[in-house]
Amino acid sequence: SFHSAVVGTGLNVKLMLYTRKNQTCAQVINSTVFGNLNMTKKTTFIVHGFRPTGSPPVWMEDLVQGLLNVEDMNVVIVDWNRGATTVIYNHASSKTRKVANVLKEFIDQMLVKGASLDNIYIIGVSLGAHIAGFVGKMYNGQLGRITALGYREPLGNIDFYPNGGLDQPGCPKTILGGLKYFKCDHQRSVYLYLSSLRENCSITAYPCDSYRDYRNGKCVNCGIPQKESCPLLGYYADNWKEYLKQRNPPMTKAFFDTAEEKPYCIYHYFVDIITWNKNIRRGSITIKLKDKAGNITESKINHEPAIFQKYHQVSLLARFNQDLDKVSTISLVFSTGSVIGPKYKLRVLRMKLRSLAHPERPQLCRYDLVLMENIENVFQPILCPKLQM
Structure with missing residues (x-):
């Protein structure tokens, strides 16, 4: 009533x-x-x-x-x-x-x-x-x-921040979304927890001081062999409590990104790029993967411009909605984000793709590429030499 x-x-x-x-x-x-x-x-x-x-x-x-x-x-x-x-x-x-x-x-x-x-x-x-x-x-x-x-401030032994903890992908951005605008971001926490109870989706989070550091790939060492395991979101989060006991105080913040739709899983890869341009280039990379069955997944690494310097390796954290086991082709697009002005080239000495979720998988490489700005470059990768770091 x-x-x-x-x-x-x-x-x-x-x-x-x-x-x-x-x-x-x-x-x-x-x-x-x-x-x-x-x-x-x-x-x-x-x-x-x-x-x-x-x-x-x-x-x-x-x-x-x-x-x-x-x-x-x-x-x-x-x-x-x-x-x-x-x-x-x-x-x-x-x-x-x-x-x-x-x-x-x-x-x-x-x-x-x-x-x-x-x-x-x-x-x-x-x-x-x-x-x-x-x-x-x-x-x-x-x-x-x-x-x-459903709470923003850190309170627990481990606090999880999906997509930085604010706006969630797939939720309405304006009041025109109706009632969903008011509850979608808040309610997403429940649906992310639910995803942890499904066999086909384990959401990995990365302990980090800030969302920016996580996005820049500075906090993913827990996924590397011989290191401590990464915490999992949801029901199995307490598997990480032994690692928390070693921290003083036993609290940590963990960040991760999600997809827009169920089951929300994101698969992390590193894209390592060494360039040989004489001048510094600043810009973003879009990478697209395709397998033999024709499945395609794409990642736009554009949260902040990467700085490419001659003979320096830049490691970019890429996030894909699908995890393709056997990649047959890779495409790269370089962009400075500028609408007017000259188009630039990015001269790539070596590109390497490596999976964080499955570090045992062979790493994929390509050598001597020239990326024309805003033009897709499609190629077949080769296996990287095993001794290569």
């Missing part, structure tokens, strides 16, 4: 249990009735956020099923839709501590029944992330794990 939309709805928290025994139909449980909840297994609580229209989150079912598919656990939806439903955000946020108290009471009873705090995992979305934080504080930081989706 209009009255409920403005004033808000009264808080009524329901706990809804899903397990592999009841994967599609929830059991309503509480601190005295535990249903199929197995105290020896991991229990993952999903806490939604602000619900201005009162509708259930569209991603909820996929998240439940995804979690149960990757691990035999208890999944409990903390349904506080009655309480979260109002068009006035402050009315919903004022109820979050009460939700946290309900959750604390339930977990206390789980502990009495033999559960372990180490096996408690809370995934909080938007205001639900704040609820998760309140619960974590009540247990003095002893909960097994918290994943908070």
